[in-house]
């Protein structure tokens with residue numbers, strides 16, 4: 678039974694996979710991320726009935742990085758509607774690394790292939806309503822405050838400016854998309870909003886609650902109040918399955934089968950309908966940019982407790 682996962686089991690299993698803490702490498706292309714401690718391992722499960730269990734360093738905060746792409750997508754869809762968003766960003770997985778520029782040239786009519794690769798996520802970030810980067814990020818933070826019922830969540834300024842100063846590839850993607858009118862206005866401002874969005878900081882407990890809200894079809898866990906329309910929550914979870922783990926999404930679907938999104942900070946967010954949210958953190962990444970410990974732990978949990986949706 679899925680609910681048989683206890684805190685003691687989580688602790689044991691995290692301990693088991695902790696030997697992989699130094700397999701892989703902590704991201705360093707964003708200089709501030711290289712300061713993360715590979716031994717900061719944590720996991721939390723938030724069930725849709727509101728119960729929560731966690732293990733490891735569950736109070737340690739990390740930045741969302743690419744996990745923010747799912748949350749930003751939900752907000753952009755709520756702001757603009759499906760037609761507007763999907764006229765500008767596609768729905769197909771690429772099989773390429775998340776920062777690849779390669780497919781942008783190939784796809785006709787011109788648009789980034791999906792909202793989980795950087796090109797698509799930059800376009801989505803641009804679509805969030807707000808006249809300034811501060812306003813867009815402020816609205817995204819308010820949305821996260823609503824989802825987590827925690828108003829203390831903010832973004833990490835050091836990580837945001839570290840990425841902003843070094844994001845030459847993301848700037849290139851934006852200029853390319855500006856040429857094709859997918860984005861308009863100031864590239865620097867869109868990048869500013871995007872890097873702040875990626876630097877939103879939380880811990881596994883807060884993140885697991887977001888997963889549980891998606892699993893609860895977009896309704897608040899306690900009050901039942903709708904925060905994300907059901908069909909939009911479903912779209913987000915579908916993208917998690919098809920594109921959430923970058924170009925490892927296919928093997929992850931086969932081995933784990935949990936709709937999930939990872940970020941280069943080493944965090945992974947999972948969301949299972951009728952079950953809840955799972956968040957894992959372990960900064961060492963494999964060659965595709967997914968948390969080594971996170972992948973192992975999710976695979977173990979999924980196989981042992983039959984969590985795959987397939």
Ligand SMILES: NC(=O)CC[C@H](N)C(=O)O
Nearest residue numbers: 742743775795875940941
């Ligand atoms: N895969 C990721 O987590 C990438 C996010 C990161 N902020 C970037 O744009 O490069």
